[in-house]
Amino acid sequence: MHNDSPFWCVQGIIYGFLGPNGAGKSTLIQILTTLMLPTEGHVHVAGYDVVHHPNQVRSNIGVALQDTGVDPMLTGRELLQIQGRLFNLSRPEAKSRATSLLSQFGLEEAADKRIRTYSGGMRRRLDLALALVHQPPILFLDEPTTGLAPVNRTALWKLLQAVQKQTGVTVFLTTQYLEEADALCDNIGIIHQGQMIAEDSPQTLKRRLERDVIELEPAHTSDLNPLLQRIGSTYEAAQDRNVIRVFTPHGASAIGQVLADVSAIGVELAGLKVAPPTIDMCFLS
């Protein structure tokens, strides 16, 4: 990442890091979690230099990477206890912490079964529990819900929000799901080609666009081109599959004129929506 200005993550929030593939999100996570050395500059996490004091950094962070790093031959309880011991917990402490986490993450029933029998969602929850064994003040999550079914994804969001609220842990996550960042994060940083191009709350990022989006879906796809030409002569408009998006500073005021244009060229609409911009649109802009 080529950005000389430092960025700060406020304590006790969920910070989302978004960017297209190849933007450097995973590399940044690897550097912040001491898995990779930075090629230049200085990186501090929890006040410790990741190059010179990696063990202090490791003691202060919990990490769940894209690929769940679990040993399938052990049980969930055993793995949590081992993790606890490696983070300096005594045997009784590790045992008690494992029991408490298994309960918190809904894994009591599977606690003594080998991890190879766990579903993808269970493995994710266990991975998250492993990251929290030592009650770290900072939690790094690299695309925590990638590959999960939508229902599991939503469940994990709720779990993550509950854990964050309960523990006050600072969460730093990367995601390719923009709706995830929108739903979870207090602050979002957007990286593109190695540069931080925007950083703010999801609401402010959306407000920055200062416009609404009117989505028009013609009943016949043959009407897409004429509709785009007609609307595009007055407003900023773009086609996305079978929908024409019209960008306007105030959707409610513009909708009358837009519908008049639609009617003037005799296009029948199958769908119409006026909505505030999504994070996707922040990206696209």
Place this chain on the structure above:
Amino acid sequence: MSVSMPSLEREQIRAHFWRDLMVLTNRSIQVTLRVPWAIIPNLAISLFFLFVYQGGLSGIAKMPGFSGTHYLNFILPVAVVSGAVGGAGSAGQALIRDLDNRYFTKLRITPVSRTALVLAPMIAGMLQLVVQTALIPVVALLMGLKTPTGAAGLLVIILLAAGWGLAFAGYAVATALRSGNGQAAQAATFIFFPLLFLSDTFVPLNLIGAKWMRIAAHINPTTYVFDAMRSVLVRGWQGRPLLWGALAIVILCAVTLSFAVYTATKTLRRS
């Protein structure tokens, strides 16, 4: 790039090497015990060597160069050493499994001692090979093995095998870390074959016909380990061959463990 986060007061956790080593070694043993069948192929190969060589070659023990030695006593070290090396290879395989399922990455993000991270699978592999190699003399006893040094002699053989296995465990772990690939790590263990067979494996040194092979056998450290084992199995307690055998093991351990530590340092330095 510069990234800063709020400074949080938290007591620094020191690396507790012995605790880490114990926790990780226990875990490796636990995993090994859950796949007990994994040791069967290696044990079967060693016993196969013992049965086939004893059955097919025992007649050559009547040659003068053997000085009346029973061939079972002569060939037993070959089965033991091959078993030890195979068991040591499992240390590399265990590490490869951890690399493949990303558990190794998870361990790297903990403040665990890096040395313990590498030593644990080696120690677990060594313990596994001790169990395996202990079974081979038991089978040999059932086949009629008689030794001048008794149970103590067999214990020495197991200890020598354990040392030899540790050296190979170091090599297996280093190649696993270096390649990060199970097949490459497995392929690297083929170095064992020249070491096993370019030696006085089947006949004493003075009966090896080709001069180049005699030279190779003199250079090969395996020869000295075989000699040490055969001395207790055939001749009784003799200091010199045991010393040379122990020295060969120490030197090989020093080389392979240094290689393992160097590779680990390089690989884990985030390298």
